[in-house]
Amino acid sequence: MKLIDYSIRNYHTVIVVIVMTLVVGFLCFQTLPRQLAPTVDKPQIEVKTEYRGLSPAEVERNITRRLEDQLESVEGMKKMTSTSQHGLSTVNLEFEWGIDKNLAMLDVNNKLQQVKDLPVNSDKPTLRSISSDNSSPIMWIVFDKPNENMPNLDQNYMYKVGEDIIVPGLRRVKGIADVWHFGGEDREMRVEFDPYSMARLHVTYQDVINQLSGENQNTRAGFHDEANRSYTVRAMGEFLNPDDILETVIKRDGEKTIKVKDFATVVDGYQRTASLVRISGNLSNAFGVIRKAGANVVETCNLAAKKVEELNQELLNRGIPIKVKIVYKEVDYIDEAMRLVKSNLAFGALLAVGVLLLFLGSVRSLLIVAISIPVSLISVFIILKLLGRSINIISLAGMAFAVGMVVDNSIVVLENIYRHLTMKKGVFKAAYDGTLEVWGAVLASTLTTLAVFIPIVFIQEEAGQMFRDIAITISASIALSLLVSITVIPTLTTLLIRLKPGEEYKPGFFHQTLFKPFVFLGVKMGDGYSVIMKWLLCYSPVSIIFRVLILASVGWMLLYSVKTLPEKDYLPYGNVGMVFMLIEPVAGTPVETNMRYMAKYEKKIVAMEDVDRNFLVFSSRFNGGGAIIKKE
Template sequence: MDIIKGSIHKPVSVIVGVILIVLFGFIGMHKLPVQLTPSVETPQISIQTIWPGATPYEVEKDIIEKQEDVLKSVRGLTVLESSSYNSMGEINLTFSIGTDLDDALLRVSNKLEEVSDYPENAEKPIITPSGAQDSPIIYSLLKTLPGNPEPIQTYRTFFEDDVRQYLERIPGVGSLFVFGGTKRQLEIVIDPVKLAQHQLTIEEVSARLSSSNQNISAGLLGMDKKNYRIRTVSQFENVADPLDVVLLDDGLNRVLLRDVAKARIGYETNDACVMQNGVPMIVIGIRKEQGANTLEVTKQAKQVVDWLNSGILAQKGLFIDWVYDQVPYINTAISIVINNVFIGAVFAIIVLLLFLRSISLTATIAIAIPISAIGTFIFMWLLGRNFNVVSLAGISFAVGMLVDNSIVVLENIDRHRKMGKTPFWASYDGTKEVWGAVLASTATTVAVFLPVIFIQEEAGQLFKDIAIAITFSILLSLFVSVSVIPSLTDKLLEFSNRRKKVSGKSEEVQNGKPNAFVRMIMVLSHLSLKNWFTRTVTIAALTLLSIVLIVVLIPKAEYLPQGNRNLVLNILVPPPGYSVEKRIAVGNTIFEQTAPYFKEDYKDGIPQIKYIFYVASDRMTLFGSICKHDTEAGKMIPLFTRVINSIPGIFGVSIQAGIFQNRLGRGRTIDVNVAGADLERIIAVTRQLFGMISGRIPNCQVRPVPSLETSYPEANFVPNRSKTLANGLTEVELGRYIDILMDGRIIGEYKPEGKKKIDLVLRADTKHIETPEDIQESVIANRYGNLIRIKDITDLNYAQGMTQIDHLERARTVKLEVTPPEEVALEEAMQIIQQEIIAPLQESGQLEGVTVDVGGNADKLQITRRALQWNFILAVVITYLLMSALLENFLYPFIILFSVPLAAAGGFFGLRLVDWFVAPQTFDVLTMLGFII
């Protein structure tokens, strides 16, 4: 079928086709999920194991090392990382791109089944897939209403039991991040003196409570026409039930639990602090599912929160305060990109008008822009992509290229018209003659971008949207150039011929300037082509100039652009072992020093603060801030730096959250990993690197993970084995009793009728315990009915340890997260660290016993850059081969490719001009893709 002839003969069909493309384009655009950035799929699995009361060393030895030993051989695993904290261990597994996550989850679960000997009281490992650890798209806070005297911390169980499910049901919600508050528990508070009087031990009480708190099903009993379920029901259903448990009955004396203990509803020990603007609260973060529409999830979440606030929360004297979401930034970012698309289209049309000097011809060509741009959304929808700033950037990049094919076709039609041909034959012959060239141009562009779609690295997945947008918009522009343009031109020429007189006034626009420009170009061409010498000099000069400009102007590379999100995160590193009270005091100091900036705008040049939230626990201490002005969050960083530096014993980093950042503190960071077997040696080397990096890269922010201080205070009770045995006790009984004296020991579950279960905890009255010496003065009952003072059978030793122990590929590791200042590119900072710091230390033998490598975003930059370099080479090869095939000549494409170095030089020159005179411009991987374009 001759599409050109058919389009000219059937203009109505062409119009209908265009309308359908635009119609379905709008439908596709509204169907696409909207989010800030494209979905990046890095298959990851997190394993979390809770062991209440355990130290990082115990978690490492008894849980993490055992789990790592079985997980190290999981198929497809690329990175194995772990962290051991107080009471918890976490392993993060990263798999190769393309790994089926469901299959990986099954393999990981099966491997973990091989670990059978977990410590007593350790909970079952929790396995979560990729995305469960991503940063929330929404932050909100659970607060008490005025007049509610209850502390907000006591409402954590209420939230988990009665509120959480409504938020998790929202379509598109993946998981919740909830921090703060203490859960309810049923506490059995024992009296050791009364235990001794009845010659009972802690172990006996624990065993009797566990065996009494069970329901046992025995099956069905058929009787007459009915089946009866046979059950033994003895689970505790109210607070008083445990008190009736018989602990001892020897025929003469019966001892009930109520004789030696009391039962009460209590709360876990609070080990965290969460505040907003100085007021305690519970943080609720909402994470979305992969590919979900951020705007739609946010809209529905707001509706659910409003419903909760007017319903069950109001009845309890609570409300959820909506603090932060991505919607304003997404709308602003998308609006800016859309405006840029329109501005680019307008400029393209103006340039066409200046050179074509015809309003009708310019309008004919300009029609390709909306048809191709809007039609692209059909293919993005069909391919499962989403509506984001990167995909819109792809369309923005393509705007200038969309008219190229139409210009070639229209100019050739005009040439044939001037040869005296009829409108039909001018349109047909003019289009058919350049059909091959137009196809070649389109084919080379598409061929260049197809390989980009298959780059598997993180940045490659981001590029995929740009590649898809450009590829399909260019293909649609090809369709427009060989169907819409000849059909429309034919009708315009017929209309022009029917007119008796054509006014040139309305068609001519600034007629002289384009002619002068053309004459200047022709003079330069004539001079350069005058003879063999001038041709050689021209080629050599332009090539040499291009190479020199590229070498001189090429900037150091960045990874991904940061954007300008209205969120500043300040990650603090306090001395190890800070108590909850001390962390609360730090938070109060932050709120006191920032209080004036909540009331006054641009005080000391700092924009007004809208919110500050503070989160502190043994694992992390940070505060985040949102600016009243959406685009000026970065200007608050100097204030927060001063505040952090004013707090004794604390240092930290302040980072404006990036648009491509989906994990806490993972912006423009370079990870310097120091690994080895000897923890003291690792810390010594890391301290040395910390000082050298801070000195060599001024104003950089360096954060050690974990802390370099090994001063987490520990009080170790060492049993005297002979004395312990002589007093009728075992080391296990002693250890469990000290556990009971502290936060209590979980011995089962308590599930009232019709309510959610809570922990059943055995504990002692600890009002008198404030120091480790108080624990030594406590007494424990032995099996003979004697009270044994703990100090009589133990020695108390003070020691220091780590707050956290990290592993990378099963080796102990300490990491430095280096964030260079804005004026220092990521590549430059990485070269300084590798070449000027690490390399000399290795040569001098100062890194003996450890291995040091650079990773994080710096590593991703290198991987992506290599992929892009090969992609650029592949693009040149594909372009050359396609042009050779279409031109039937192997020499002519070389001549055309000589324009590439000059184009690259022009690109770098443009980057420098923008950086110098407009706004800071980084050479990130998205900019690199522009050079492939």
């Protein structure tokens, strides 16, 4: 085979390729995104439309049904579900697995553009593609008091600080797609009417709405030029305080001028409370950081943590008595999980090397085979980079599984080379003949393994996306180990073992000294196994009975193992240092009432020794709470 012959004769080229592969693989390892689990892109698109103040029935009648009528003709849609609640319509479109999400998003957007009869004051519908990357925050940040003795701050004041400083600052961080903000409401000036005065003055609600809408704006008035200067002229009409609204003229009836103050009062306050957050019993604000699709979780969390330090300094410089604190980072759990997988990976590699040393008995032989482990595994990072994958616990688990598998081909080739060395062929002839003799069997063995894992790569469903990385890593490792076994192994054999034709190959140093008792025991066990198998394979009645018993025992063990399997689950649970609870409030219950109902449970949670802090959130996006567990 030309590839084997070329590798043996041009060992400099092989060594250069090995070094370049290790360097490029290491660089790919450094640049690959790191996240807890692979990205699962669900075939779902969410359409949200807000119209504050509408009841669920009105939202369904005026918004949801009109959207559904238009969206039901979207191509490839399998199922459509909708939810109508106070001031919010949510329509979820589910498609067949494998659909092009970009085309589906474009189709849905085109359908939404054709909806012409939505209420004038409703917000425009917003689209969101559902995937595991944007389904849950990678970091939770809360407002805290710089000093515990300080009085509690107003939640709406904290909300304004969050919207003006914190949210814009975090959104500028590389890798962050969005920031969820819970707690508090925007400022508003509310006009409260006296219906009897309006009836007496013959003023309607529509008159007031139209006049206030027209007056609450600044109007361009052209330009004014002087000798050496040009001015832009504007008519200032935007309301800045309650008095501006009270003095607004609604109607003139002859000599009578009717102003807002004649039939209404103006309250400078905040919008109706729809979001409340309480951290360990105190009102606060919470921020959930959503990463961009494909962004490196570790890098994004580190950049966000650095930004939080800068924001704290900015708040201090502005004299704002608020401190921003990170209470949860997914990177902590990722680091712990990856550290565990990496340690298992290293421990498995050491065990494989130890077993190789025990059975090969030669340091040179061990070195030849052991080199195939890092070469095969580090090369996998190049494949992951080319395929746009990430480093996660699934891909690392696949590499941990492959540690023992990647040396199989190398051991088969090396053992056959040693067999040819005992024939006194010389190292070059033995390396070529030994590799050439078994490369077909090694190829067949590799293909059977690939036939098991490669089909997983083409599964489009959620399970296929979740376990695609493990199939890619194992398949790539095994395929690369085949290439290593027929190129690197014979090349290293010719470099590390110097035997000329006619010279006798001797067992390894360890087999002659330290491991000699194990070699003796192995020989005796082999002889005993041969005697037992000869007896079992003879045609005596006793041997036939023993064969039947052995088969029955194996069958019983298989049946027993099936019955004792652990409970089925989607994925195993891990300790993320946080406990979540989801709460489903009774429809129509104000958030203040819901928070009051949970107060007694909150006190019990805060009193627990293992709880660092707890949180409660009631909003249109999320209702629930949880606890941050103290680190052990």
